[in-house]
Every structure is written in structure tokens, then in C-alpha cells.
Amino acid sequence: DTEVTQTPKHLVMGMTNKKSLKCEQHMGHRAMYWYKQKAKKPPELMFVYSYEKLSINESVPSRFSPECPNSSLLNLHLHALQPEDSALYLCASSRDGTSSYEQYFGPGTRLTVT
Amino acid sequence: RKEVEQDPGPFNVPEGATVAFNCTYSNSASQSFFWYRQDCRKEPKLLMSVYSSGNEDGRFTAQLNRASQYISLLIRDSKLSDSATYLCVVPLSGSARQLTFGSGTQLTVLP
Numbered sequence: 001d002t003e004v005t006q007t008p009k010h011l012v013m014g015m016t017n018k019k020s021l022k023c024e025q026h027m028g029h030r031a032m033y034w035y036k037q038k039a040k041k042p043p044e045l046m047f048v049y050s051y052e053k054l055s056i057n058e059s060v061p062s063r064f065s066p067e068c069p070n071s072s073l074l075n076l077h078l079h080a081l082q083p084e085d086s087a088l089y090l091c092a093s094s095r096d097g098t099s100s101y102e103q104y105f106g107p108g109t110r111l112t113v114t
Numbered sequence: 115r116k117e118v119e120q121d122p123g124p125f126n127v128p129e130g131a132t133v134a135f136n137c138t139y140s141n142s143a144s145q146s147f148f149w150y151r152q153d154c155r156k157e158p159k160l161l162m163s164v165y166s167s168g169n170e171d172g173r174f175t176a177q178l179n180r181a182s183q184y185i186s187l188l189i190r191d192s193k194l195s196d197s198a199t200y201l202c203v204v205p206l207s208g209s210a211r212q213l214t215f216g217s218g219t220q221l222t223v224l225p
Contacts, residue, residue: 042201042215043158056211090157099205099213100146105157 003027004106006091012112013081021076021109023091029104031097032074034066035090037108043090049074050097081113115140120202120216128224131192135219137202138184148203149176149187152218158201162187192223 004025013019023032031050035043048056049068057066063085065077074091088110092103119138127133139147146165150158162169164185168177175188185204189196202216 042217045212048211050211088155097211099209099211102148102160102163103213104160108157110155 004091004093004104006089006106006109008109009107010110010112012114013078014114015081015083017081018077018079020078021089021091021111023074023076023106024072025091025093025104025106026072027093027104028071029093029095030071031094032068033092033094033103034064034074034076035092035105037088037090047076048097055097078111081111083113086111086113117141117206117214118202118204118216120200120219122217122219124220124222126222126224127192129192129194131223132188132190133192133221134186134188135200135202135221136184136186137204137216138182139202139204140183141205141207142180142183143207144205146205147176147178147185148213149174149185150201150203150215151198152201153198161200189221192221194223194225197222 007022034046037043046060047066052068063080067075088108090108091106094103095101149161151161152158162176164176173190178185199218199220201218203213206212206214
């Protein structure tokens with residue numbers, strides 16, 4: 001069973017709404033990630049937090065705003081999204097922010113923007 | 115050359131068959147490699163990590179060929195539950211922090 005949890009599992013929002021996705025891990029990992037995955041495509045990296053600091057932002061539009069309140073929690077704040085932002089949003093964590101270690105994924109939030 | 119290339123399949127095999135997937139990568143400095151499986155509408159789950167020449171876990175064997183820059187995943191005695199998409203994942207060239215995912219190989223095990 002995954003030790004990375006995400007809420008909500010499903011989210012439907014309008015283009016003028018503000019919502020947040022939440023992620024939590026209890027493995028003592030010091031790196032956390034947000035990925036976006038469209039159907040039949042591999043996950044695409046959005047953000048990396050390493051030791052609670054944003055270390056990578058893959059040129060993600062400002063309508064996506066990440067936040068890392070502490071080493072166990074990661075949020076993704078959404079505002080003024082577009083229909084093309086509809087996707088599965090995956091959170092992952094790893095021991096640290098290097099590419100040497102495995103990443104463990106949460107079950108994802110399936111987002112639909114109407 | 116793409117960072118990671120996989121044969122997309124689909125591979126349709128009968129139960130009990132042996133099936134192998136290959137994955138080529140461009141980052142010659144990579145020291146770690148991963149295979150994930152992803153079921154339809156679910157998250158990727160780590161199947162196997164490869165840090166040296168290979169790794170074996172039950173019916174699953176991963177082999178690494180650094181000279182030719184490919185890794186393979188062999189599944190023996192296929193089960194219906196092995197049906198999934200298998201993702202090859204390697205570190206991104208020039209980055210110590212990012213992994214890059216292959217596009218995945220779809221496997222269906224038939225009764």
C-alpha cells in the first residue's frame with residue numbers, strides 16, 4: 001500500500017474557482033514532487049521540493065502554485081485553470097532530491113476543469 | 115536521441131509466457147534505473163530498482179547493459195495480474211534531481 005496520500009481523489013472545478021490539492025507522506029522523505037499526467041502519456045514533472053525548498057519549477061504557469069508547509073506535506077493551489085489542465089495530478093516523495101533514489105507515488109487527484 | 119525510449123507495444127501474451135521489454139537511454143552518466151508498473155487510471159508503482167548490472171525479484175529480472183545503454187525487464191510465467199503499462203525511468207541528462215519517464219510499454223496477459 002502507498003504511504004503517500006493525496007486528497008481529494010477527484011475534483012471538478014470551474015475556470016474561476018480556487019481549489020487546493022493536498023499530499024502527505026510519512027516515510028521521512030525530504031523531497032516531494034508534483035507531476036501531471038495526461039491519458040496514455042508518462043508523468044510530466046511540475047515541481048520539486050527538496051528539504052522544504054522549491055528546487056525545480058518546470059516552467060509551470062502561475063495558475064499552479066505549490067506550497068510545502070513542512071517536510072511531510074505538499075499542497076498545490078489551483079486558480080483560474082483552463083480545460084486543458086484536466087489531468088491526473090500525482091504527488092511523489094523520495095529520500096532526498098537527487099535522482100539516485102526511488103520515487104513513491106500517491107494515488108493521484110483526477111482533476112476536471114469545466 | 116530521446117532521453118528514454120521504449121517499445122510502446124502492445125504486447126499480448128498468453129498466461130505462463132515469458133516476455134521481455136527493452137528500454138534505451140541517452141544519459142551515459144546514469145547510475146540508477148527504475149521500472150514502474152502503472153495500471154489503468156492508477157498511480158505508477160515501483161517494480162524494481164537497478165543500480166548495478168541487474169536485479170531479480172521472483173518472476174521479474176532487470177538487466178542493465180551500460181555499453182549499449184539499455185535496460186531490459188524480463189517477466190517469467192506471466193500472470194493475468196501482470197497486465198499493465200511498464201515505465202522505464204532514468205535520471206535526466208544534466209540533472210542530479212530529475213527522473214525522466216519512458217512512454218511506457220503496454221502488456222496484456224491473456225487467459
